[in-house]
Amino acid sequence: MMALINVILDRSIEKSLQVVFTTHRETVISLSEKLNIRHLLSTPTKTLCFNDTTPDAINRLTGVQHKPIELFVEDDLSSAIITKVASQLRGKRLVSIQRFGAASNCFTAAAGLLFSKQDISNTLFVLDGDVYKTQEEKIQRLNKVITGTDDLSENYKAQAINVIKQYELPIGSKPETYLHGIICNIGKSDNEEFQEIIDAANDIIVADESHKYINEIIERLGLERKVGLSKIIDLVATTEEWNEYIAEIKAWISDKIGP
Numbered sequence: 001m002m003a004l005i006n007v008i009l010d011r012s013i014e015k016s017l018q019v020v021f022t023t024h025r026e027t028v029i030s031l032s033e034k035l036n037i038r039h040l041l042s043t044p045t046k047t048l049c050f051n052d053t054t055p056d057a058i059n060r061l062t063g064v065q066h067k068p069i070e071l072f073v074e075d076d077l078s079s080a081i082i083t084k085v086a087s088q089l090r091g092k093r094l095v096s097i098q099r100f101g102a103a104s105n106c107f108t109a110a111a112g113l114l115f116s117k118q119d120i121s122n123t124l125f126v127l128d129g130d131v132y133k134t135q136e137e138k139i140q141r142l143n144k145v146i147t148g149t150d151d152l153s154e155n156y157k158a159q160a161i162n163v164i165k166q167y168e169l170p171i172g173s174k175p176e177t178y179l180h181g182i183i184c185n186i187g188k189s190d191n192e193e194f195q196e197i198i199d200a201a202n203d204i205i206v207a208d209e210s211h212k213y214i215n216e217i218i219e220r221l222g223l224e225r226k227v228g229l230s231k232i233i234d235l236v237a238t239t240e241e242w243n244e245y246i247a248e249i250k251a252w253i254s255d256k257i258g259p
Contacts, residue, residue: 009034068094069257070095071125073099076226077175080229086253110164125165126165127165129167183198
């Protein structure tokens, strides 16, 4: 099937054609740089479309909540941040994390749970903070997913907007460039592992794509990605900027975990 898709792609480029097809095979996600992939989710009242997503959110929306506190995030970097916050609050065992992919999917995922008649009182949707920063932008995006103006639709919108939060990211920044800057400004550390991360970060002067500011640190250290992200976030969590960056998310998780 993968070979067939590549053949169809070559022919479509050659003949200037748009080819649309459906599949249940998640392996096509590996071709996301070549294909415009969408996930369709049918709820009792509406069919929703997810852009550039991962299977995580879809599996959760069609399955069950396995832990009492649930957070949806954009990517694995955000997942590492939430894991660290939950650990600091001694509540990691209570928290599950799902990835929804592109930022626009945040609103679709929230609507999907509501349309499926699921309780979202212990669910939080976390944006990176580089897009949909203002309340007005969030509401505008939400209105595109929950299109009705009846009482039920307005109730859904009110519920959804209350469970969408974000990291405190400076205007015009991307998460990766901001975190990279924090690491570079640390200077020296008594911890040898941390110092190696700082040195690797300082070796990266300019990257042609924002994600590379973190990806290249991991590559230079020769770490498996999940381990590398965890170590980087452990370092960032020692800085003064950390608590401000995760303040809104930490407050929500802390409230849900309780004393």
